[in-house]
Amino acid sequence: MATPEKTLQRLRDALAEMAAQDAPAVLERARAGARARVQAIATEAFADALLAQLEAVLAPAAPSAAGAFEEPSDAATGTAWYVYGVVAARTAGEPVTGPGIDPRSEVTSVRYGEMAAIVSRVPLSEFDEEELRAHLGDLAWVERVAVAHERVVDELCARSTVIPMRMCTVYRTEAGVREMLVREHDALTRALEELDGRVELGVKAFAAPPPAVAADADAREAVSGSDYMARRRRKRDQAADADRARAALAERIHESLGLKAEASRSNPVHAADTARGGGVMLLNGAYLVPREATAAFREHVAALADELRADGVELAVTGPWPPYNFLPGGIGVAP
């Protein structure tokens, strides 16, 4: 006659076997259930509750059954998933031709419903938490990753609307990327609709560096103490006037460009003119325009530049960029 222990053991064995057999079917049902976001959350909560129940009943007899529910890990391959951006799945059919961050791994997509995250594998030896933190202090590394990121996003942007991710968004697993798509589904859908067919153009305005000759001429003159103080005051006032004039000019340029855009944004100017040695950056603006209006916007900038040349102001246009500066709120965590 079977002891209660033996009966329990047989029950455990049977349950473990059933769990193993059912696991693929359960996963399939979970996948189907995940189509609707709410359903996915409910399924997950239910699975957790069920799992807790199973563990309570079967522990420690059937660890393999519990294992079947765990998220598959990519750790064994030593890689993680770099996410460049999200596009509408219908536009993701054509593969990205250029190399990704890691030239050994092709750029591919992870899909959920109407969404596709554009991703590629990157080595954890570079992108795991600690390693990533260390690399972020290495300018050559940051430049390489930034350029590779932008090259992929540009290719997507040239083709259709793309919601770009912050640089170095790296998920440990493909399932993690999919979970993000599920969680952000509604916000991403809205963003893709709002930004459909729009691109961002950047316009920077530079003023010629202030002439240093006058100061030298002043310094050569011998002056009395009170003259010297008056001159210093005058110079300080002149500098303040020049600052105010520059701010007013920047505002005028930004307003004029804003009239030709659907949305506009004035970002902090760079401390130095990194392209033209010495000029003062007056304006670092971003403008959202329909893709087909790009040429017209550039013409408007050129016309404005002609007007401003006499004042010693130059304009530089960059883009079209993906709409980095115009992502609607509500996607992901607060930026």
Added chain:
Amino acid sequence: VSAGGELARLSGDVAGEATLVDLLDRLLAGGVVVDGHITLAAAGIDLVRLDLKLLLASIEEAVAR
């Protein structure tokens, strides 16, 4: 490092007059910040931004010099 120069390695129109600072401006201040099973957790993202802002500042300083 082409911090001061133009990003010749970027393809297409963006290359135009864009500098590395223009690029990092967008990649680090713009773009979607998400949560989940990422290698640097949400709390770490701020640190990343901090690191990169410092980095940006140092590029600008280096170029200004």
